[in-house]
Amino acid sequence: SALQTIIVERRDRVGLITLNRPKSLNALTAQVAVETLAALKAFDVDDQVRAIVITGSTRAFAAGADIAEMAEKPFTSFYMSDFLAPWDEIKTISKPIIAAVGGFALGGGCELAMLCDFIIASEDAQFGQPEIKLGILPGMGGSQRLTHAIGKSLAMDLILTGRSIGAAEAKALGLVARVVPNTDLLQVALEAAHTIAAYNAPAVKMAKEAVNRAFEVPLSEGVRHERLLFQAAFATEGQKEGMNAFVNKRAPVFRHR
């Protein structure tokens, strides 16, 4: 069936997902979640794809969960369908996901960006969790991931007052990795994805897994997990290629297996 809410493309070894509900500033409906998760899972099992970029429009990455869709829903409907749960499945995707954020990343939009592995923002990007203004609170992990990203005091400030911050402040706080001129956003994000896509794919997968451990286990366990993955990297063809290329002063060519 044809996609209604996103555009899915492949650029060489990079999978590109563009949120495509411009009239509502890419408000996230349940359909957006279904289509986005299906696209991510398809990229994750596609040997041709090594990294993924999620982006929106120049005006909005996503202005939040779709308020019109949610407004009259009763608790039992949310509970029985486990509303918003599909988004959490993003953490099961093993390939790197870059959020290319321009314009508004509010509420669920900010949370979607934080569900990605890192954020590249354009100068006009705005991040915030304005749910409190609607009588609710973040529901796609924002209270947890924003707190991990920028600390308690600022997370409380943003979540309790509903104010948003610009790209420069988000960069200074460590919420975003890079800020680039508006017109360069997609190009820079795709270049970063292509860079990752050219590396030893098992090592890329291991590196993502290792960093994510930092959020789940005590330091000593995370370090031990990393060390085992590091040792496992020596079972990959790419390790032999990468080190042989360095020793012989040539460029490595990773065969991705």
Ligand code: HXC
């Ligand atoms: C549904 C939305 C929407 C949303 C914008 N629109 N955000 N529709 N859900 N989250 C629609 C508007 O209704 C409008 O439709 C069109 O997009 C353009 O928006 P405007 O408001 O006219 O644009 P502007 O004046 O530039 O203001 C932009 C804005 C504002 C500041 C981003 O739209 C806004 O405050 N949006 C809501 C942000 C928000 O509260 N997000 C959190 C949602 S709750 P029409 O038809 O009038 O042209 C949430 C819950 C998280 O995310 C929990 C888990 C997901």
